[in-house]
Amino acid sequence: MKAFKLVQWGQPGQYVEIPEPRPGPNDVLIRMRGAGLCRSDLDMMDSPPGSAPYASSVDPNYVLGHENAGYVAELGANVTDLGVGEAVVVHHLPHCGNCAACTGGHENYCQAFKRGAIATGRGCGGDGGLAEFLVVPRTEVISVGFDVDPADYAPLTDAAVTAYHAVRTAVQRLKPGTSAALIGIGGLGMYGVQFVKLLSSAQIYAVDTSEDRLKVAREVGADSTILFQEKDEGKAAKDQLMELTQSRGVDVIVDFVGSAATLQLAARISRRQGRIVLVGMHPGAGSTLEVGWGRIATSCEFAISLGSTRQDLREVCELAKQGKLRIDVQKFGFDQIPQAYEELRAGTLTGRAVVVFPNPKTGADASLQGPVYLHSKL
Incomplete structure (x- = not known):
């Protein structure tokens, strides 16, 4: 079957031919849809x-x-609780189930798959879903039913659920009268705004360098939007946020960018007993934060949030099924993967890029004459 591989470091991905995978007794063979x-x-x-x-x-x-x-194509001999043709999503982080993190309910920090600052898994060290079929252990598959198109759920499996997990780690601080700042309203930050809105009554401040993304933030629930100006390293954004909070600072700050400038902004607007959650891994040197007296609010916590749990993904999919999430998707055919990556790099996408495969239930060809857009709640 045809697949899109990262063959060598420092090079674009390539189309290659690979064998079709086969499921083991505890696996699920998935015909990819998105x-x-x-x-x-x-x-x-x-x-x-x-x-x-x-x-x-x-x-x-x-x-x-x-x-x-995608859709269940075949079940391993020991898998009895799914049906062929059932729509499923795949949790983006594998886990061993045996280490202290897994048995403690934190499988996103599984020690067996940890490699330095990252976790290995499908699409990062192991074969991912840019191929016709994908084999996944049953424990990492979540059903979304028989009556949905799973392609629309693809962005939930990382972008949405990673934002959900980050917000959940701090949501207990978001009582009435508190505030949250979401820095970076891209593929993750747009969901972050929605989850803070759904899970709390806090004032929501969205921060970004793009007026277009700030417009989206207002549409999905932000109370105020703040333009981050790179020329002044966010000093004007800091002043505006401190004015909005009557100089008290922000209770919860989630940084989906992770650059030196955004981390500095987070520290400058932090509040005592508050929490800064870092999600973004900005490329390049210098993306660090100096902490110490006078650099960050005293007693403010700083945490790095990695990925999500399977329960997080289950809850996010349920919110989507209830029509409570806006999901913006820009769809590409399998033969358009290089184009999709070019648009992602250029920042010209109007939704999360999703590569779609033929729908086995309708026989529809996934080849698209240009991208298709979905801007709606499921």
């Missing part, structure tokens, strides 16, 4: 050999694609 593309895919392809965090941690020559959804 595979979301992510900025981290570009970071992997751009990585010089031996460079951190990717090329120093895993070997190349794997199929890309870690936002995966």
Whole structure:
């Protein structure tokens, strides 16, 4: 079967022929319907050999694609609770189930798959979903029913659920009268705004360098939007946020960018007993934050959030099925993967890029004459 692989570090992905995978007794064979593309895919392809965090941690020559959804094509002999043709999504982080993190309910920090600052898995060290079929252990598959198109759920499996997990780690602080700032309203930040709105009554401040993305933030629930100006390293944004909070600072700050400038902004607007959650892994040197007296609010916590749990994904899919999430998708055919990555790199996408495959239930060809857009709630 045809697949799209990262063959060598520092090179674009390539179309290759690989054998069709077969499921083991505890596996599920998935006929792919949708595979979301992510900025981290570009970071992997751009990585010089031996460079951190990717090329120093895993070997190349794997199929890309870690936002995966499709239909059950075949079940392993021991799998009895799914049906062929059932729509499913795949949790983006594998786990061993045995380490202290897994048995403690934190499988996103599984020690067996940890490699430096990253976690290996499908589309990052192992074969992902940019191919016709994907084999996944049953424990990492979640059903979304028989009556949905799983392609629309693909972005939920990483972009949405990673934002959900980050917000959940701080939501107990978001009582009435508190505030949350979401920095970076891209593929993850747009979901972050929605989850803060759904899970709390906090005032929501959205921060971005793009007026277009700030417009989206207002549409999905932000109370105020703040333009981050790179020329002043966010000093004007800091002043505006401090004015909005009557100089008290922001209770919860989630940084989906992770650059030196956005981390500095987070520290400057932090509040005592608050929490800063770092999600974004900005490429390049200097993306660090100096902490100490006078640099960050006293007693403010700082945490790095990685991925999500399977329960997080189950809850996000349920919110989507209830029509409570806006999902913006820009669809591409399998033969348009290089074009999709070019648009992702250029920042011209109007939704999360999703590569779609033929629908086995309708026989429809996935070849698209240009991208198709979905801007709606499921």
